[in-house]
Each structure stands twice: as C-alpha cells, then as structure tokens.
Amino acid sequence: MIGRRPGLAWCVVSVIGVLSLRVHGQVTSDRLAAAPSEPQNWLTYSGNYSSTRYSPLNQITPANVKNLKLQWVYQSPVAGNWQTTPLVVDGMMYITQRLNDVVALDAATGRAFWIYRYTPAQDRVVCCGANNRGLAILGDTLFMGTLDAQLIAIDRRTGRVIWKTEVATTKSGYSITHAPLVVKNKVIVGVGGGEYGIRGFIAAYDVTTGREAWRFYTIPAPGEPGSETWERCPPESKSFCDPEAWKRGGGSIWMTGSYDPRLNLTYWGTGNVGPDYNGVQRPGDNLYTASVVALDADTGKLKWHYQFTPHDVYDYDSVQVPVLVDNWAGSRVNVVAWANRNGNFYALDRETGKFLLGKPFVKVNWMSEFDEHGRPKQTPQPEGQPTYPGNQGGTNWYSPSFSQRTRLFYVSAWEDYASIYLPATSQHKEGTMFEGGGQRNNSPVPGAPGLGRSPINTWTEAAGHGAVIALDPATGREKWKYTMTDVTDSGILTTGSDLLFTGGREGYFQALDARTGSLLWKTNLGAAINSGPISYRVGNRQYVSIVSGLSLFVFALDE
Amino acid sequence: MRGMVVWTFGLTVASAQGTVPPHDNQYAGADIAYGATVYAAKCVTCHGAQGDAIGGVNLRSGTFRNAVIDRDLERFIRNGSPAGMPPFALNATDMAGILAYLRNMNAFDPATVKAGDEARGRAIVLGKGACTGCHRIDLDGSLVGPNLSDIGAARSAGSIQRSLLDPTSQMMPINRPVRVVTKDGTIINGRRLNEDTFTLQIIDDHERLHSLVKADLREFTIAKTSPMPSYKGELSDEELGDVLAYLLSLKGR
Numbered sequence: 071m072i073g074r075r076p077g078l079a080w081c082v083v084s085v086i087g088v089l090s091l092r093v094h095g096q097v098t099s100d101r102l103a104a105a106p107s108e109p110q111n112w113l114t115y116s117g118n119y120s121s122t123r124y125s126p127l128n129q130i131t132p133a134n135v136k137n138l139k140l141q142w143v144y145q146s147p148v149a150g151n152w153q154t155t156p157l158v159v160d161g162m163m164y165i166t167q168r169l170n171d172v173v174a175l176d177a178a179t180g181r182a183f184w185i186y187r188y189t190p191a192q193d194r195v196v197c198c199g200a201n202n203r204g205l206a207i208l209g210d211t212l213f214m215g216t217l218d219a220q221l222i223a224i225d226r227r228t229g230r231v232i233w234k235t236e237v238a239t240t241k242s243g244y245s246i247t248h249a250p251l252v253v254k255n256k257v258i259v260g261v262g263g264g265e266y267g268i269r270g271f272i273a274a275y276d277v278t279t280g281r282e283a284w285r286f287y288t289i290p291a292p293g294e295p296g297s298e299t300w301e302r303c304p305p306e307s308k309s310f311c312d313p314e315a316w317k318r319g320g321g322s323i324w325m326t327g328s329y330d331p332r333l334n335l336t337y338w339g340t341g342n343v344g345p346d347y348n349g350v351q352r353p354g355d356n357l358y359t360a361s362v363v364a365l366d367a368d369t370g371k372l373k374w375h376y377q378f379t380p381h382d383v384y385d386y387d388s389v390q391v392p393v394l395v396d397n398w399a400g401s402r403v404n405v406v407a408w409a410n411r412n413g414n415f416y417a418l419d420r421e422t423g424k425f426l427l428g429k430p431f432v433k434v435n436w437m438s439e440f441d442e443h444g445r446p447k448q449t450p451q452p453e454g455q456p457t458y459p460g461n462q463g464g465t466n467w468y469s470p471s472f473s474q475r476t477r478l479f480y481v482s483a484w485e486d487y488a489s490i491y492l493p494a495t496s497q498h499k500e501g502t503m504f505e506g507g508g509q510r511n512n513s514p515v516p517g518a519p520g521l522g523r524s525p526i527n528t529w530t531e532a533a534g535h536g537a538v539i540a541l542d543p544a545t546g547r548e549k550w551k552y553t554m555t556d557v558t559d560s561g562i563l564t565t566g567s568d569l570l571f572t573g574g575r576e577g578y579f580q581a582l583d584a585r586t587g588s589l590l591w592k593t594n595l596g597a598a599i600n601s602g603p604i605s606y607r608v609g610n611r612q613y614v615s616i617v618s619g620l621s622l623f624v625f626a627l628d629e
Numbered sequence: 630m631r632g633m634v635v636w637t638f639g640l641t642v643a644s645a646q647g648t649v650p651p652h653d654n655q656y657a658g659a660d661i662a663y664g665a666t667v668y669a670a671k672c673v674t675c676h677g678a679q680g681d682a683i684g685g686v687n688l689r690s691g692t693f694r695n696a697v698i699d700r701d702l703e704r705f706i707r708n709g710s711p712a713g714m715p716p717f718a719l720n721a722t723d724m725a726g727i728l729a730y731l732r733n734m735n736a737f738d739p740a741t742v743k744a745g746d747e748a749r750g751r752a753i754v755l756g757k758g759a760c761t762g763c764h765r766i767d768l769d770g771s772l773v774g775p776n777l778s779d780i781g782a783a784r785s786a787g788s789i790q791r792s793l794l795d796p797t798s799q800m801m802p803i804n805r806p807v808r809v810v811t812k813d814g815t816i817i818n819g820r821r822l823n824e825d826t827f828t829l830q831i832i833d834d835h836e837r838l839h840s841l842v843k844a845d846l847r848e849f850t851i852a853k854t855s856p857m858p859s860y861k862g863e864l865s866d867e868e869l870g871d872v873l874a875y876l877l878s879l880k881g882r
Contacts, residue, residue: 494697508700514853516788518801526823531851532802555826576825592827 260323561602573599657787664730
C-alpha cells in the first residue's frame with residue numbers, strides 16, 4: 071500500500087498543510103472528533119477520541135526508517151521522571167514540564183514562543199513525583215490539571231491564564247496528573263490520590279467559565295447504586311474493619327479517558343481501592359474501583375461499568391487508556407479494548423459494557439478463570455508466595471496502541487514479574503499514606519534490588535523483563551512479541567506505514583515492524599523513556615517525538 | 630562500634646510473644662544480634678536498655694501503632710518523629726539489623742551470643758580464607774569478584790553470613806557469571822556488570838572490562854551458580870564468626 075501513489079498523496083497533503091498553517095483556525099469540537107482526518111496534528115493526549123495512538127502519517131516507512139535523523143531537542147530544566155505527551159496544532163507544539171509549566175514551541179525547530187509557570191501549593195500531596203502527562207485544547211484555550219488539584223485554562227497564543235478552578239483540596243491528598251479530555255463544551259478531569267484515602271471522582275467543567283457542570287464519584291455514597299459493594303463489617307471480625315471505608319475508598323483517576331461521539335459516552339479507567347493491600351478493612355467488591363466506567367458526556371450519568379479486579383488487594387489500578395475498536399472480531403460490535411494492569415486483555419461491548427473476552431497476556435495467578443459475566447474466580451496466593459503479575463502489573467499506565475491497518479492491539483508488558491504482598495491494618499489520617507501494608511519484589515535473593523531506574527540494570531532477568539506484545543483483539547492471542555532485557559514504561563505509537571515506535575527503561579527508542587515485531591531501527595537516547603511517542607507533520611515532513619530523561623527528542627527524515 | 634560485633638551463628642531466636650507482626654523477611658539471628666549493637670550505639674541513650682525509657686513507648690512489644698510493617702518502621706526511623714525523635718540515616722546493613730532487633734527485642738537474650746573478633750576475622754579473610762584471591766577490599770585483592778569494601782554497609786548481617794555458607798543463595802543476580810563466545814571464537818568468562826537488550830558489560834577473569842554487542846556473539850550464557858566456594862566445614866563456627874565481624878566492619882570510604 072505504502073508509497074504506491076506518493077505523488078498524488080503528497081500533493082493533497084501539502085495543500086492541507088499549507089491551508090491549516092495559514093488559516094490557523096481554532097480547534098473546534100468537530101475537529102477533535104475528526105482528528106484522524108488531520109494527521110498533521112496531535113489534538114488529544116492519545117491522538118484521537120478512540121485513544122488508539124495511531125497516526126495515519128506514512129512518510130516514514132519500514133524501508134526508510136533507518137535514515138531517521140535527530141532534528142531538534144528541547145531540554146527541560148527540571149529534574150525528574152518526565153511523562154508528558156505533547157499536543158501539536160498547526161505547526162505549534164504544546165508540552166507540560168515539571169512542576170506545572172506549559173511551553174509553546176515551534177514544532178519544526180523546537181524554539182519556544184512562551185512559557186507559563188504555575189507553582190502548585192506547598193501543601194500538595196502526591197505519591198509518585200511531580201508528574202504531569204499533558205494538556206487538552208479547545209478553541210484557543212489549553213487546559214492543564216495541576217499537582218495541587220487545580221484546573222487551569224490558558225490562552226494558547228499568549229500563555230496567559232483565562233480561568234482557574236479548584237477541583238479538589240490538595241492537602242487531603244487530591245492531585246491532577248493526567249491530561250484533561252475536552253468533549254463539546256466541557257473539559258473533563260479526574261483526581262489522583264489513591265494512596266491517600268481520597269474519594270475519587272470525575273468532573274466536567276464549562277470550557278468558557280470553568281464552572282463545574284457535573285461530577286461522578288467513583289465511590290458511591292451509602293444508598294447510591296454500587297454502595298452495596300461496600301459491605302458491612304462482620305460483627306465478629308477480629309481484625310480492624312472500617313465501617314465507613316467508602317469515605318476513603320480511593321478510585322483515583324490518573325490517565326485520560328476516551329470518547330465515542332456516536333454514543334456520546336466517555337470511558338474512564340479507575341484506580342485502586344484504598345487502602346491498597348488490606349482487604350479485610352473494606353469488605354465487598356468496592357465499586358467502582360479497578361473498573362471502567364462509561365458516562366454520559368453531557369450529564370456524567372453512569373451508563374455502565376465493568377470491574378476488572380473486584381475487591382482488589384494488589385494495587386491493580388485500572389487507569390489504562392481505554393482504546394475504542396470498531397467492528398470487533400469482524401462483527402458489528404464496537405468495543406473497548408483493554409490490556410489491564412491485572413495481566414488480562416479484555417474486550418467489552420462499549421454500548422452495553424457486556425463482557426466479550428478476557429484472556430491473560432502475561433502470567434497470572436491471582437485468578438484462574440472468568441464466569442460468563444466476566445467475573446474472575448480469584449485465587450489468592452498463600453502468605454509469602456509470589457502473586458503474578460506483581461504490584462506494577464502486567465502493564466500499567468503506558469499508552470497502548472491499536473492500528474486500524476494491522477487490526478492489532480499493542481501493549482508494553484512486564485513478563486515474569488511478581489510481588490509478595492504484606493497486608494496490614496492502616497488507619498486513615500488526612501493527607502497521609504494509606505496503603506494497608508506493602509509489597510516487595512519476588513526475587514531469588516532476599517534484598518536484591520527492585521525497580522531501580524539507574525543506568526545499571528541491577529534487578530535483571532531474575533525479577534522480570536519488558537516486552538511489546540501484539541495481541542489480536544478478537545481472541546486476545548499473541549501475534550508477536552518483542553522482548554527487552556529491562557522493563558518498559560514507554561507508550562506505543564503506530565503509523566499508517568505499519569511502523570511501531572516505543573522506548574523502554576534502557577533508553578533505546580526503537581522502531582518495529584508493526585506486522586511482525588522485527589526491529590527496524592533504534593537509537594540510544596541515554597535515559598529511561600517514560601512517555602508515549604507521537605507523530606505529526608509540519609510542511610511536507612513527518613516528525614516523531616519522544617521524551618527520554620529530561621529531553622524531548624524529535625526525529626524526521628532529512629529533506 | 631569496632632569490637633562490639635557479635636557472632637550468633639546457630640542462635641535460634643523465638644518470635645516476640647503475642648501476635649507476630651507482619652514482616653518482610655524471616656529475621657536472621659545474625660541480623661538480630663547485629664541490630665543489638667546498632668541499638669546500643671544509636672538508640673539506647675533515649676529508649677533505654679529495656680526499650681521503655683520513653684513514656685508511652687515500649688519497644689519490646691515488637692509492634693508499633695504507626696509502623697505495622699517493616700517498611701513503615703524504616704520510614705519512621707529515617708524521617709524521625711514530630712514528637713522529638715531525630716531522623717536516622719542508617720545504611721542498609723544497620724537498618725536491616727535494627728528492624729530485626731526491634732521486632733525481636735523481647736525474645737532476644739544478649740547473653741546467648743558471643744562476639745566475633747574483627748582482627749582475627751581480617752587475618753582469615755587475607756590468609757586462610759583466601760578471600761582476596763577473588764574479592765577486593767579497599768586497595769587489596771582481585772577485581773574479579775564483587776568488591777567487599779563497603780559490604781558491611783550494603784548487605785545485612787544475615788545475608789553475609791549465609792553467603793559464606795551457601796554463596797549461590799545470596800548471589801545478587803547482577804553479579805551472575807557470564808560466558809560468551811565471540812564470532813571469531815574467543816571465549817570470555819567474567820562477571821556481569823550491566824546488561825541491556827542489545828549489549829553486555831562484564832569484567833573478565835583477567836580483570837579486563839568488556840562491552841559486548843550481543844549480535845556479535847556466537848554464544849552467551851548466564852550461570853545461576855556462584856563460583857564462590859562454601860566455607861561450611863572449611864572454617865570453624867568461631868572462625869566464621871570472626872570473618873562476619875570483620876566484614877560487618879567494612880563500611881566503605
């Protein structure tokens with residue numbers, strides 16, 4: 071297919087490119103919904119409302135990818151794990167950097183137009199570093215959630231604040247780390263803080279005024295549907311059981327959801343229940359933690375839910391980006407495809423939530439099988455024995471990708487990786503860690519290092535390794551696998567020429583053949599890659615960008 | 630600290646009475662005994678020999694309201710307490726020891742342990758034990774095996790002790806022996822220093838550093854068995870205690 075009629079294709083592409091640059095039109099709601107029709111841009115966190123992280127661009131091909139050259143680098147001045155995904159709009163790139171800065175860059179040269187600096191409140195509480203994963207855009211307004219749980223609207227031409235809204239109280243453990251999602255005239259965000267005993271929610275705000283339009287609590291209050299899954303404490307309970315566990319039940323939101331314009335449903339993955347590991351103090355399934363919720367985008371009303379890990383005691387956050395796949399298994403059913411932290415791949419009817427498929431993509435021993443409704447039969451391991459997958463999961467928040475062309479679902483996975491869980495009683499205190507015990511890596515040698523991010527891979531194959539796994543979403547079966555020595559926290563991009571780009575902890579940025587998994591190109595960027603690649607076009611050139619360490623690298627073919 | 634290190638080989642330490650707290654490891658007798666010396670050096674001034682010198686705090690209980698699992702207890706010790714306890718920046722060996730001791734303080738009887746002798750231990754390490762034939766300590770010894778100059782700050786007392794008797798059980802996976810055959814037939818045996826998907830870094834048995842591209846290798850194997858001999862039966866219990874005391878004194882520069 072690729073390059074068969076390059077002349078015509080490039081002619082059309084060039085005209086569109088020039089027009090969009092010249093017009094510099096506002097990003098309308100219609101443009102967001104039709105993002106795949108303007109492949110030069112990257113308009114949402116995952117590239118489109120279906121969150122496929124697929125770019126139709128095809129100038130870079132399996133044949134010429136080996137000629138990729140570094141075009142520019144932007145270096146962040148702030149140290150720390152940099153997880154941002156840029157937006158690209160008509161030749162402009164917008165990125166977030168620690169703590170809560172927004173930078174506008176020329177997407178072709180990397181030169182900055184402006185920088186907006188927001189200093190989050192000193193009393194902020196975040197578990198895992200000053201992470202921010204990106205922005206949303208509508209009209210000429212950018213939207214950013216902050217570490218201290220504010221939502222800020224910024225003029226994309228000037229970097230000046232238009233409005234700021236407090237989403238939640240930061241000192242109670244609430245934060246926002248994910249990129250918001252704009253649907254029509256609303257900007258939707260959720261709150262992080264699943265390790266601090268928060269009560270999670272997703273809320274929508276008017277894009278013009280910042281006023282809250284609706285709110286959906288991921289933990290129902292007593293009497294609300296789902297509250298029956300926060301069961302009463304048994305009267306004879308010897309261990310501590312919390313009669314008001316729902317008040318600190320977690321269910322955080324820390325990755326961006328998806329949207330189906332036809333159904334007007336927005337899909338969000340929810341985080342772990344609080345406290346993470348000690349199930350005894352919160353009996354029941356603990357809805358809607360470790361679940362996907364499908365909400366009416368206008369009202370926030372729950373249409374359906376599916377809980378991947380009922381009564382989770384493993385910290386199996388289900389915050390993965392929901393990937394919307396049409397015509398599942400050659401049928402007329404459209405699904406949400408989901409590779410979960412709990413090690414299973416799922417297909418769910420995205421209109422009804424019906425469970426269609428569940429199948430492990432890595433070793434799983436916390437459950438053995440599904441019943442017809444998709445409820446897992448749980449098989450807790452004896453005390454001191456390893457649970458697969460481990461605490462960081464078979465995958466985690468790393469963006470997966472789905473290619474319309476290959477019909478394959480691609481996921482960054484951790485294989486042969488397990489944890490030993492140590493549940494213990496936790497009393498909740500506002501704004502402090504609330505984990506209910508802990509866990510450690512399963513390793514053949516007590517005290518062996520785990521999960522280090524140094525240039526030396528000290529935890530080695532003995533504790534697990536990374537892989538990119540290509541799954542057939544119709545069956546959950548593995549089509550191919552690309553194995554790494556270290557683990558990977560990188561997202562995945564696929565393109566219209568059947569290329570797959572991804573990184574890993576080792577710092578390699580690599581291009582694989584999306585059909586076979588064979589390695590076509592790699593470069594050593596020198597530090598762990600903790601974000602997802604994107605692709606965009608300025609003028610006639612296709613670019614691919616990736617963050618490694620403190621630098622954003624942008625590659626293209628030489629002209 | 631020097632000279633106070635104790636030898637606890639063969640010591641059986643019963644769990645504290647009452648509910649056994651959840652913990653990360655079976656506490657080795659060597660860690661509990663070594664932890665007693667850390668306690669004597671850093672904690673006893675305020676908490677007292679019986680662990681009850683501060684009102685409302687009874688360390689001998691082995692269970693703590695704000696530190697249910699060891700990681701909580703470690704965090705508490707590192708951060709200190711608003712109630713007045715200062716933060717303690719303990720190295721890994723000292724931390725493993727103090728955790729083991731605090732969890733077992735009630736059952737631990739210092740009278741059952743006998744101190745090893747660092748000076749005698751050093752003589753065995755350099756002489757009869759021939760440890761420096763493979764290991765480096767400061768400026769002496771071979772680079773082929775893992776460097777021991779800071780082993781007393783990096784590994785727990787229990788782990789060092791077990792390492793002397795069953796080396797494979799305590800070999801860190803990064804240190805696994807590697808054998809490669811390059812495309813031209815050259816054989817290189819060594820110890821792994823680092824590895825990624827495409828490359829391998831090792832130190833060979835002639836103390837030379839190699840960075841190898843895996844695609845250029847004909848053979849590449851990683852062994853899970855340590856090349857270190859066991860000292861079980863080679864050294865007496867007393868000698869092993871002396872060696873442990875010496876190794877625990879190696880804190881790096």
